[in-house]
Amino acid sequence: xxxxxxxxxxxxxxxxxxxxxxxxxxxxxxxxxxxxxxxxxxxxxxxxxxxxxxxxxxxxxxxxxxxxxxxxxxxxxxxxxxxxxxxxxxxxxxxxxxxxxxxxxxxxxxxxxxxxxxxxxxxxxxxxxxxxxxxxxxxxxxxxxxxxxxxxxxxxxxxxxxxxxxxxxxxxxxxxxxxxxxxxxxxxxxxxxxxxxxxxxxxxxxxxxxxxxxxxxxxxxxxxxxxxxxxxxxxxxxxxxxxxxxxxxxxxxxxxxxxxxxxxxxxx
Amino acid sequence: xxxxxxxxxxxxxxxxxxxxxxxxxxxxxxxxxxxxxxxxxxxxxxxxxxxxxxxxxxxxxxxxxxxxxxxxxxxxxxxxxxxxxxxxxxxxxxxxxxxxxxxxxxxxxxxxxxxxxxxxxxxxxxxxxxxxxxxxxxxxxxxxxxxxxxxxxxxxxxxxxxxxxxxxxxxxxxxxxxxxxxxxxxxxxxxxxxxxxxxxxxxxxxxxxxxxxxxxxxxxxxxxxxxxxxxxxxxxxxxxxxxxxxxxxxxxxxxxxxxxxxxxxxxx
DNA sequence: CAGTGGTCTAGACCACACT
DNA sequence: GTGTGGTCTAGACCACTGC
Numbered sequence: 001x002x003x004x005x006x007x008x009x010x011x012x013x014x015x016x017x018x019x020x021x022x023x024x025x026x027x028x029x030x031x032x033x034x035x036x037x038x039x040x041x042x043x044x045x046x047x048x049x050x051x052x053x054x055x056x057x058x059x060x061x062x063x064x065x066x067x068x069x070x071x072x073x074x075x076x077x078x079x080x081x082x083x084x085x086x087x088x089x090x091x092x093x094x095x096x097x098x099x100x101x102x103x104x105x106x107x108x109x110x111x112x113x114x115x116x117x118x119x120x121x122x123x124x125x126x127x128x129x130x131x132x133x134x135x136x137x138x139x140x141x142x143x144x145x146x147x148x149x150x151x152x153x154x155x156x157x158x159x160x161x162x163x164x165x166x167x168x169x170x171x172x173x174x175x176x177x178x179x180x181x182x183x184x185x186x187x188x189x190x191x192x193x194x195x196x197x198x199x200x201x202x203x204x205x206x207x208x209x210x211x212x213x214x215x216x217x218x219x220x221x222x223x224x225x226x227x228x229x230x231x232x233x234x235x236x237x238x239x240x241x242x243x244x245x246x247x248x249x250x251x252x253x254x255x256x257x258x259x260x261x262x263x264x265x266x267x268x
Numbered sequence: 269x270x271x272x273x274x275x276x277x278x279x280x281x282x283x284x285x286x287x288x289x290x291x292x293x294x295x296x297x298x299x300x301x302x303x304x305x306x307x308x309x310x311x312x313x314x315x316x317x318x319x320x321x322x323x324x325x326x327x328x329x330x331x332x333x334x335x336x337x338x339x340x341x342x343x344x345x346x347x348x349x350x351x352x353x354x355x356x357x358x359x360x361x362x363x364x365x366x367x368x369x370x371x372x373x374x375x376x377x378x379x380x381x382x383x384x385x386x387x388x389x390x391x392x393x394x395x396x397x398x399x400x401x402x403x404x405x406x407x408x409x410x411x412x413x414x415x416x417x418x419x420x421x422x423x424x425x426x427x428x429x430x431x432x433x434x435x436x437x438x439x440x441x442x443x444x445x446x447x448x449x450x451x452x453x454x455x456x457x458x459x460x461x462x463x464x465x466x467x468x469x470x471x472x473x474x475x476x477x478x479x480x481x482x483x484x485x486x487x488x489x490x491x492x493x494x495x496x497x498x499x500x501x502x503x504x505x506x507x508x509x510x511x512x513x514x515x516x517x518x519x520x521x522x523x524x525x526x527x528x529x530x531x532x533x534x535x536x
Numbered sequence: 537c538a539g540t541g542g543t544c545t546a547g548a549c550c551a552c553a554c555t
Numbered sequence: 556g557t558g559t560g561g562t563c564t565a566g567a568c569c570a571c572t573g574c
Contacts, residue, residue, distance in 0.1 A: 092571035215483035233501035360552035
């Protein structure tokens with residue numbers, strides 16, 4: 001294997017001839033279209049950091065040459081990755097790796113909106129870290145994060161205010177391994193989306209998330225921080241965020257005040 | 269027909285019929301790609317009931333001939349309509365108009381799931397109509413349904429039980445016009461998804477919906493019907509469902525018990 | 537201007553379902 | 556086998572961006 005080539009070259013850049021099967025000797029349990037294979041290869045490059053969030057990836061023509069397929073096939077692969085919000089196409093400029101560090105999509109995962117006006121109209125949230133410490137994962141946290149009980153995790157609690165009004169109280173758990181070196185100070189001093197910090201400093205890009213919503217009553221500490229009575233019903237949002245390759249990388253438990261805001265969802 | 273369109277920076281007045289679709293039934297001031305225009309034409313046929321929910325639509329080849337474009341262009345239009353859940357493609361069989369009357373997608377708009385097990389494992393919901401009457405729209409209901417205050421509406425209240433446990437209390441408002449002839453009896457006797465009834469009897473297909481979620485406390489009547497204490501926080505879900513052409517056609521206010529269930533949402 | 541993504545076309549072949 | 560959607564290719568041209 002004379003792989004004198006630089007790191008970018010994969011062991012075999014050619015499509016694994018499943019598209020034009022000359023002789024499909026035995027069983028063919030898995031048929032994967034060419035464009036899906038290309039999609040996987042691009043995904044690999046994203047995972048391995050060959051192209052970083054915010055950067056341009058090679059043109060469709062270049063990718064087609066690299067993978068030895070037609071431009072149309074690359075196009076279909078890129079189309080799907082763009083539909084999944086992993087890539088962003090910009091006509092005339094190129095295709096870019098999606099990032100959380102853009103004004104337009106700052107709070108891409110936050111569905112809470114003010115009852116009157118828009119999320120923009122109320123201005124940026126004021127973030128205050130109440131607490132941040134290193135601890136060992138409880139059985140439940142470990143299960144949700146795909147760890148083992150007792151594994152080290154970072155835990156943070158922060159309060160978000162909109163127009164000065166405390167509105168969201170969040171508890172966040174992160175596996176200590178991938179976020180080695182993350183400190184409370186770094187977190188509290190960073191201005192901008194937390195997920196952008198994760199991208200820039202730790203190469204961890206949150207790609208999708210699952211949320212479970214419930215209506216709950218706050219405990220005393222929570223009510224105090226949110227400046228509401230303990231009898232005020234709050235929206236509990238448990239979020240698990242996943243990176244490329246669907247590994248859980250963050251657990252977030254939020255309490256949302258819904259007297260002035262609401263959680264918006266579109267069904268289709 | 270367009271000769272070489274002037275390439276100056278004119279404000280886009282004409283459709284810039286770049287690909288010259290031959291048969292052009294009328295005026296369509298569409299400033300959009302050909303496949304978007306085809307998409308609109310197909311959407312029109314869906315609206316007008318040329319193809320009904322559950323039925324097959326013509327093959328891509330036939331549609332291409334009908335609209336005088338290539339099959340690839342029809343394909344892209346159909347692809348988008350399928351992505352929007354308006355059509356369903358089935359390889360080897362054809363393309364079908366999506367319907368709510370299928371087992372697989374029975375509760376397509378219901379995001380509430382049991383904490384343990386799956387929606388299937390708890391079996392079908394038991395539906396009981398508490399109330400159903402004709403009335404005049406309040407200002408708020410009228411606003412949300414795109415009506416005028418005082419316009420006639422149908423209002424229904426029903427209770428859903430899972431495994432015998434009352435879990436969802438819903439108030440539903442429908443504009444009386446499109447649902448002329450709908451009676452309480454018809455509603456309560458129908459077994460199956462309510463949206464399937466709307467499709468079959470009134471030609472009203474719900475295509476998408478917007479939901480606003482809040483945490484609330486029930487009033488006395490609500491608490492009694494749901495068999496909980498008035499201090500139990502509940503998830504309030506206000507849904508507006510839209511038909512083809514984005515007309516609001518249903519307002520639904522649900523109270524969900526979230527002690528045994530949760531509202532699940534995926535972000536991406 | 538060159539380079540990028542976006543659209544449209546035409547034809548070939550593959551996978552699947554029904555008959 | 557026939558007909559459907561699904562994949563892949565190759566080439567042409569358009570629209571936008573930035574040099």
